[in-house]
Amino acid sequence: MSDIASPNTPEAKTSIVVSDENGREVRKHNTEIGYRVQSGHLSLLSRKLINVLLYYAQRMRGEEDKEGKYWVDVAKIVKDAKFNSRDYELLRESLDELQSVKIIRPTESGGITSDVLIPSFTLDNVVHGANESLPTGQKRRGGRLVVGFSLPVGVKELLLNPRSNYTVLPILYVASLRTIGGLVLYEITKRYSTNPSGVTNRETWQWWWRILTGAADGAAPPEYKYFKRDVIKKAVDEINTVTDLHIELIEFKEGRWVKNLQFAVEFVKQTSFDLDPPPIDNTLLSRITSLGVSTAEAEKLIQRHGEEDLRNNLEVVEDRLSKTNLPQIESPAAYLKTALKNQYGAGRKAQIDALQNRSKKAADARASRIAVTAEEENIRLGALRAARERFDALALETQDKLITNFGATLKGPALAAFKKTSLKSPLVSATFNQWLIDSVPE
16 A cells, blocks of 8 residues: 545545455445435446445545545546546546435434435545645646545444445446446345345335335336336346346236245356456447436436447437538437437438448459459460460461461451561460460360
């Protein structure tokens, strides 16, 4: 660990964690698994971020500054949470969410408490010689961007050092998940992965919907079939594909209707632990929000339609918005939703695919024609060589007779050249070779 000055208190010393790359895990007390949102919205990146911040805070336990903040290089947080490397504005927005969104925490004694995930944070630059004075008017440049964050006092010890009833979450798997439902369900099923029963808690599907989507208290759930299609199925498939768990949905019905849900869970050997998952496409999120869609709604659209479908339809919307000669679109956000509903992007993709297929077929046809022409030319040249070899093998008298017969077939410039130089003219020689194919049989 290396000491640097805190941006808020230059005279204080605090540790900037240098993490190893293998086996990085955060321990979360089970009361912290599956946050129940009281108000606001926790985005996917905010949920990843709190896990990463807790990981660093647990490693720096007892090393906070005078204000209770832990300081970490932003570059390390960006890497671990899988932000795009330069998207610091989105990092700041995610930190804002962690500070402003209220969650309901169950207490160990069975009660509840309303709280935030981090009470305060600071983003600042740290440079060498931070305590040295500069001439008037000069600004300090360069350095490293760091974030300082605090934890709620009432649960600080529980967050930093859970001694029992906690779940171990590998940072790599947390970073690999790309939907809110997948991340939350992974945390919950990971908690039960060592349970002898091999199943999670059994709750109403409305409870699972609220937890897996982060819907605030009072929000109305959709029909179950849409929740299952848009959230559960994608979360299960994602967990089974990229994590160390295999889970299955268990439905409990009353009559025709599903009432309760539970998940069977088992630990599986995951060979891809050392693979570095790609960052979340924050650029796609930014393109959607630039149309006037909220971040929360943008994440729902990505979860419901998938990244590829959204990119295809975004291209249609952006292309339409760029055409200033057409009537202005009053609500780009509504136009995007219409495009997704009617699958304008699929039609555009089909047109592009058709154009690419036509281009490929034309290129293949040209290549085929070239190949055929080359083959025909090789055959022709082979026949010419064979005919000339047969001619050279003939007696001189026979050769002279053939040359005379050949000259009788010529007219115009070829005949004049023949009379002057016999077969020495390139024009006459080429014509003679072709004539030999028919005149000197094999």
